[in-house]
Amino acid sequence: MFNIYFKIKFGSLIALLIIPTAIPEGGKYQYPWLEQISRQEQLMLGCDNISKMSRSFNTSSLDHILVDHKHKLLYCYVPKVACTNWKRVLMVLTGESNATNLIDIPASLAHSENSSLKLSQLDLPQAQSCLKDYTIFLVARHPFERLLSAYRNKFMDSLPSSKYFQSRYGRHIIRKYRPHATISDIKSGANVTFREFVLYLLKEGAFSNEHWTPIYNLCLPCSLNYTFIGHYETISEDAKTILNMVGAPPITFPVTRYGHTKERLKYYFQQLSIHDIKALYKLYEPDFKLFGYGLEDLLGYDLA
Known part of the structure; x- marks a missing residue:
């Protein structure tokens, strides 16, 4: 068979x-x-139906695509879609790590600049050759689940990386989108509400950081010919399929989901008006259309 x-x-x-x-x-x-x-059919129909359609690109716009020359594999990483574990996999595949248990690779090391080769680091002819001959994949996730995961991780956690986001973005968000914000609130930046975060995105756009930039903009799925489209919901099965496709050695893809983001989605989105939700949907509409996601579970009906 x-x-x-x-x-x-x-x-x-x-x-x-x-x-x-x-x-x-x-x-x-x-x-x-x-x-x-x-x-793949969903992706093609989505690209046909959204007005932005395909985009031209140069090597600098390929910054999110990681390269494994040994297995002729390209991976467009998307923050908050199991990208830490996929980066760990790439480190093993490329020989950057000899870890047998991928969780033993520190997340900070997996995300370091030297852990993987980026397609943007190649000259244009080399990059075009890889795009033509290599297996290329990305992993999608429900846009609102990914957004909520980014919010909870970057504005509610007490990790060092979260402290950076609270300082870099939280102070600005509180100062601009919280009426009567106190000096201590602004100085901290640590208690941004979900609605304040959404207002920031709606007023200032979703492109200030890769953690909430749409996949459409990170991975150019209407411009590049993706061999395989993975989904976060089937990450284990998709990982096995991708690794088999490129003849990778036996690797157990680590699945580490502790956030229960999907279960919390309704709770957080109840803090938004239907106007806010519709506007937010519009902001991420390409990702909804390209990867077959909807709002039925959240609203009881779809906006598309």
């Missing part, structure tokens, strides 16, 4: 990969290629 993976270039079939089917626990066969066809 085999799985079939289609690599689709908008409008035409350009590549076909066949690898053995994985048999999950429970004895039933999985057909990830079938789901992949659906995701």
